[in-house]
Amino acid sequence: MKPRKAIALLAWAALLGLCVLRIVRTTFIADLSAFLPADPDPQQRVLIEQLQAGLPARTMLLAIEGGDAAARAAASRALAQRLRESQLFEQVNNGDSAAWGSIGSFLFEHRYLLSPAVNAERYTAAGLRDGIGETLSLLGTPAGNAIKPILEADPTGETLRIGEALIPVAAPRSVEGVWASRASGQAERALLLTITRAAGADLDAQQAALVRIEQEFATLQAPGLTLKMSGAPLFGVQSRALIEREIQWLSVVGTGLMCAFLWLAFGSLRALAVAALPVVTGVLAGITAVSLAFGSVHAMTLAFGTTLIGEAVDYAIYYLIQARAAGAAGWLRHGWPTVRLGLLTSVCGFAALVFSGFPGLQQLGVFSVAGLVAAAMFTRFVMPELMPHGAAGRGLRQALGSAMRAAIGWLPRLKLPLLALGVAAAVLLVARGDLWRAELSALSPLPKEMLALDASLRADLSAGDAKTLVVASGADLQATLQRAEAASRALDGLADQGQGQGRIAGHDSITRWLPSEAVQRERQAALPAAEPLRAALAQATAGGPLRAERLAPFVDAVQRARGQAPVTLDALRAAGLGPVVDALLLQRPDGSWVALLPLSPPLNGSVPPAAELRGALAGTDGLQVIEIGSELTRLYERYLGQAQLQSLLGAVAVLVLIALTLRNGRRVLAVCQPLLLAVLLTMGLLAAFGVQLGILHLVGLLLVVAVGSNYALFFDMLLHEGDDQGEGDGPDSDTLASLALANLTTVASFGLIALSALPALAAIGTVVGLGSLLALVLAAAFAPTRRRREPLSAAPAA
Amino acid sequence: MRRADFIVTMATCVLLPAARAQGFDLTQVTALLARNRSGQARFTEERIVGGLDLPLHAAGTLSFIAPDRFTRTTTEPRAESMEVQGNQLLLKRGGRTRQMAVDAIPELMALIEAVRGTLTGNAALLRSVFNTRVEGNAARWTLTLVPRDAKLAQQVRELKITGLHSDMRSVELWLAGGDRSVMSIEPLQPLASQQAAPR
Numbered sequence: 001m002k003p004r005k006a007i008a009l010l011a012w013a014a015l016l017g018l019c020v021l022r023i024v025r026t027t028f029i030a031d032l033s034a035f036l037p038a039d040p041d042p043q044q045r046v047l048i049e050q051l052q053a054g055l056p057a058r059t060m061l062l063a064i065e066g067g068d069a070a071a072r073a074a075a076s077r078a079l080a081q082r083l084r085e086s087q088l089f090e091q092v093n094n095g096d097s098a099a100w101g102s103i104g105s106f107l108f109e110h111r112y113l114l115s116p117a118v119n120a121e122r123y124t125a126a127g128l129r130d131g132i133g134e135t136l137s138l139l140g141t142p143a144g145n146a147i148k149p150i151l152e153a154d155p156t157g158e159t160l161r162i163g164e165a166l167i168p169v170a171a172p173r174s175v176e177g178v179w180a181s182r183a184s185g186q187a188e189r190a191l192l193l194t195i196t197r198a199a200g201a202d203l204d205a206q207q208a209a210l211v212r213i214e215q216e217f218a219t220l221q222a223p224g225l226t227l228k229m230s231g232a233p234l235f236g237v238q239s240r241a242l243i244e245r246e247i248q249w250l251s252v253v254g255t256g257l258m259c260a261f262l263w264l265a266f267g268s269l270r271a272l273a274v275a276a277l278p279v280v281t282g283v284l285a286g287i288t289a290v291s292l293a294f295g296s297v298h299a300m301t302l303a304f305g306t307t308l309i310g311e312a313v314d315y316a317i318y319y320l321i322q323a324r325a326a327g328a329a330g331w332l333r334h335g336w337p338t339v340r341l342g343l344l345t346s347v348c349g350f351a352a353l354v355f356s357g358f359p360g361l362q363q364l365g366v367f368s369v370a371g372l373v374a375a376a377m378f379t380r381f382v383m384p385e386l387m388p389h390g391a392a393g394r395g396l397r398q399a400l401g402s403a404m405r406a407a408i409g410w411l412p413r414l415k416l417p418l419l420a421l422g423v424a425a426a427v428l429l430v431a432r433g434d435l436w437r438a439e440l441s442a443l444s445p446l447p448k449e450m451l452a453l454d455a456s457l458r459a460d461l462s463a464g465d466a467k468t469l470v471v472a473s474g475a476d477l478q479a480t481l482q483r484a485e486a487a488s489r490a491l492d493g494l495a496d497q498g499q500g501q502g503r504i505a506g507h508d509s510i511t512r513w514l515p516s517e518a519v520q521r522e523r524q525a526a527l528p529a530a531e532p533l534r535a536a537l538a539q540a541t542a543g544g545p546l547r548a549e550r551l552a553p554f555v556d557a558v559q560r561a562r563g564q565a566p567v568t569l570d571a572l573r574a575a576g577l578g579p580v581v582d583a584l585l586l587q588r589p590d591g592s593w594v595a596l597l598p599l600s601p602p603l604n605g606s607v608p609p610a611a612e613l614r615g616a617l618a619g620t621d622g623l624q625v626i627e628i629g630s631e632l633t634r635l636y637e638r639y640l641g642q643a644q645l646q647s648l649l650g651a652v653a654v655l656v657l658i659a660l661t662l663r664n665g666r667r668v669l670a671v672c673q674p675l676l677l678a679v680l681l682t683m684g685l686l687a688a689f690g691v692q693l694g695i696l697h698l699v700g701l702l703l704v705v706a707v708g709s710n711y712a713l714f715f716d717m718l719l720h721e722g723d724d725q726g727e728g729d730g731p732d733s734d735t736l737a738s739l740a741l742a743n744l745t746t747v748a749s750f751g752l753i754a755l756s757a758l759p760a761l762a763a764i765g766t767v768v769g770l771g772s773l774l775a776l777v778l779a780a781a782f783a784p785t786r787r788r789r790e791p792l793s794a795a796p797a798a
Numbered sequence: 799m800r801r802a803d804f805i806v807t808m809a810t811c812v813l814l815p816a817a818r819a820q821g822f823d824l825t826q827v828t829a830l831l832a833r834n835r836s837g838q839a840r841f842t843e844e845r846i847v848g849g850l851d852l853p854l855h856a857a858g859t860l861s862f863i864a865p866d867r868f869t870r871t872t873t874e875p876r877a878e879s880m881e882v883q884g885n886q887l888l889l890k891r892g893g894r895t896r897q898m899a900v901d902a903i904p905e906l907m908a909l910i911e912a913v914r915g916t917l918t919g920n921a922a923l924l925r926s927v928f929n930t931r932v933e934g935n936a937a938r939w940t941l942t943l944v945p946r947d948a949k950l951a952q953q954v955r956e957l958k959i960t961g962l963h964s965d966m967r968s969v970e971l972w973l974a975g976g977d978r979s980v981m982s983i984e985p986l987q988p989l990a991s992q993q994a995a996p997r
Contacts (some may be wrong), residue, residue: 037828073886133876134892136854137856137878138974139845139850139854139977140978141845141906141971142906142953142954142973144977145953145973145974148975148977151849164889164891164896167898168898168899168902169899170899171897171899173901174901174904177904182901262963461897496894503899542853544851545850545852547851548852603883603884603886603888692959729840
């Protein structure tokens with residue numbers, strides 16, 4: 001005995017030590033990435049990259065409310081100034097056009113490389129006359145004021161041409177020179193948009209930026225004004241804080257509950273301490289397994305870990321109670337096989353999660369499988385060495401057992417009403433039809449008001465509301481830009497179509513700022529030498545209002561442009577255009593590039609369907625049309641479909657396991673009956689309360705099958721073990737009490753996470769808490785009775 | 799009415815501008831203008847721009863549909879159009895179409911409000927953006943608009959709109975730099991105002 005005990009304890013301690021070592025070096029993340037799919041298709045990949053690493057992940061929307069327009073504008077300017085000085089932000093934009101001065105001069109300097117109008121024809125006499133005519137048509141109007149100062153250097157209006165293409169279709173309203181809200185019937189706001197230098201995933205840096213914004217606003221000492229914030233960085237920081245808060249209270253309350261149950265079971269502190277060991281072992285092993293499999297652990301997984309407490313503590317309860325009567329060896333013979341079967345069914349349930357499409361659920365699966373196996377292994381191999389005779393102390397087991405016995409005696413009378421309820425639930429479910437909801441946002445832990453504020457700020461700022469994108473991708477930058485240029489030409493065609501509005505109002509493209517080198521070279525090659533240009537100019541301006549002699553600066557500028565270095569990505573960044581670049585151009589980790597071309601819908605209309613856009617874009621490789629809303633829905637639908645299949649497979653695996661163990665059709669049927677009813681009643685209850693079911697509810701139902709099968713099996717075994725041994729006196733109070741305790745811990749631990757503010761956890765918790773309670777009640781009600789259930793009521797206390 | 803108008807006109811001529819305060823003000827001008835629910839007109843425009851040897855000429859059509867749609871289509875010397883619909887501006891030049899939000903550019907907004915306020919006869923709107931001055935009488939009036947906003951005043955010095963009864967007949971625009979344009983308007987649907995009048 002001695003060496004075995006030492007080996008078991010040493011091995012356990014060593015493994016635990018390794019787990020702790022790994023966990024110490026593990027990164028814990030708490031963003032929303034857990035609920036973005038793991039293996040998206042190429043179109044979804046762009047979307048997810050945008051969400052995770054793109055500009056939106058670094059963009060904050062700020063609103064100043066209260067006071068009057070002048071006070072808000074002054075506060076907006078002062079806040080923007082201070083935030084720019086903080087160096088935390090790549091860009092702070094409040095609509096103050098002064099900030100655009102340097103960008104304007106960059107465009108002016110590079111007008112012959114950037115203007116889409118530049119071609120050889122443009123510099124013939126006819127082309128020049130046309131270009132100059134177009135510029136002159138604006139002079140003498142308010143718009144002409146802006147071009148008059150550069151008329152002599154840019155008579156063909158290339159700067160104007162570039163600017164015209166860059167005018168956004170939808171832009172924030174401007175009041176007192178700064179951005180302001182448009183929506184009537186709401187508090188009036190001044191609006192700002194900030195882009196942090198730090199990556200969106202760096203939540204610590206994002207939090208620092210948020211705090212800085214609040215501090216700077218506080219020091220403005222603007223009485224009557226309040227600051228509101230929104231945006232992905234805030235969501236990330238808030239979600240993390242929320243998840244951390246949830247983990248804290250869930251683990252504290254979960255531990256408290258576990259202690260309470262153990263006290264209930266044993267009334268002994270020593271037993272309580274020993275029973276906690278498989279739980280601790282399971283949790284540590286679970287975290288380690290996730291860390292090894294995924295490289296990092298999502299905080300949501302930890303929050304879910306509290307339910308593992310409920311499962312793992314059952315093993316300790318079973319052992320400590322049952323080994324007291326039978327000894328460790330006896331338990332290994334009679335108790336362990338039941339625990340093993342329970343473990344296997346639970347593992348079947350959780351293993352299905354590993355194959356789900358969401359990393360968050362995959363982590364839960366790995367965590368639970370590893371945790372349960374470790375807890376069971378501890379119970380099987382270490383527990384008998386530590387506590388060979390189980391635990392002393394009876395606690396309230398006697399009372400619990402008696403109550404169970406009474407309930408078991410009485411519950412079968414409810415068989416018919418329960419069956420009727422099951423049928424009613426099935427009818428309700430069929431009648432409702434729209435039971436499953438395909439909506440990713442249902443998983444967001446953020447409060448509705450927060451999302452509503454975000455939506456209203458986004459509407460005011462016209463920020464990030466493109467519903468349809470064309471995406472050009474390529475192995476290198478130049479190939480990507482050339483594809484984007486082809487797409488941009490096709491999209492311009494759609495915008496210019498028809499008498500009134502086009503099929504789209506316009507689009508954005510990085511190629512307006514950064515044409516491919518080939519196009520820039522082409523434009524340069526089209527620029528004439530000084531002499532032919534002067535000759536053509538003389539011809540073009542003859543008899544017109546603008547004399548050629550005045551246009552010497554134009555001739556010089558064209559000559560300079562012929563030898564100008566092309567505009568590059570670095571040059572754009574140096575000119576302060578980093579945010580523009582990042583909004584429209586991304587480099588993937590593998591070095592390839594993606595250009596995004598968001599489309600604006602025509603006034604009072606919508607962007608043409610993807611099929612029409614694809615038709616317009618046909619002929620160029622590497623282009624995709626993405627409709628964000630339907631893409632997200634499609635994505636979730638796909639995962640819902642996958643999850644339904646996986647859950648079904650998981651449930652089938654549980655049933656196969658049961659069938660293999662029982663090897664008797666009638667018994668299998670008897671076990672399945674209450675399970676099916678439990679699932680039906682759970683779904684029916686949720687439907688009756690108007691809850692729409694998503695992937696997480698589905699996962700919960702699978703766990704109900706996995707956990708609930710244990711109860712049904714228990715009753716089956718009671719009956720048939722009695723047969724084998726010819727005892728026939730029914731279960732003793734301790735066994736009944738341990739069953740009640742196991743169910744209580746499950747219901748309590750899942751019930752606890754049902755109270756969580758995290759919708760993902762609450763969904764699983766509600767379903768499993770409710771479902772496992774129903775499963776026990778139903779298993780008791782439908783327990784196969786032997787000769788009129790006399791054994792159950794007549795059993796003496798052990 | 800004709801007779802009354804005649805008398806007023808004569809009286810104005812005789813009594814000189816001193817008499818203009820006799821009840822004819824912005825409210826009455828806008829009341830006249832508000833009778834137009836829609837209309838179409840031809841225009842010719844002459845622009846005098848400093849630094850250019852010759853004045854610039856343009857011609858085209860104007861159309862208006864209450865409450866907030868109007869279009870200026872230039873046919874000479876180049877085909878261009880500008881259409882305002884609510885808060886959206888649709889520009890067509892050289893075969894290209896651009897759309898933008900009017901209220902994103904306050905100066906543009908003010909000018910569009912001037913046109914819209916005049917076309918729809920919205921006195922409050924005009925007063926909110928401009929200092930207004932009215933001269934003349936119902937038969938022949940002049941409405942002068944001077945921007946209140948300093949930023950707009952850096953661009954536009956004043957707008958002078960003249961009209962006969964409910965019809966706008968010319969718009970003179972003085973830019974801050976000294977350039978100016980004069981647009982003469984010839985209504986194409988003289989019956990429109992009379993049809994709408996009974997409302």
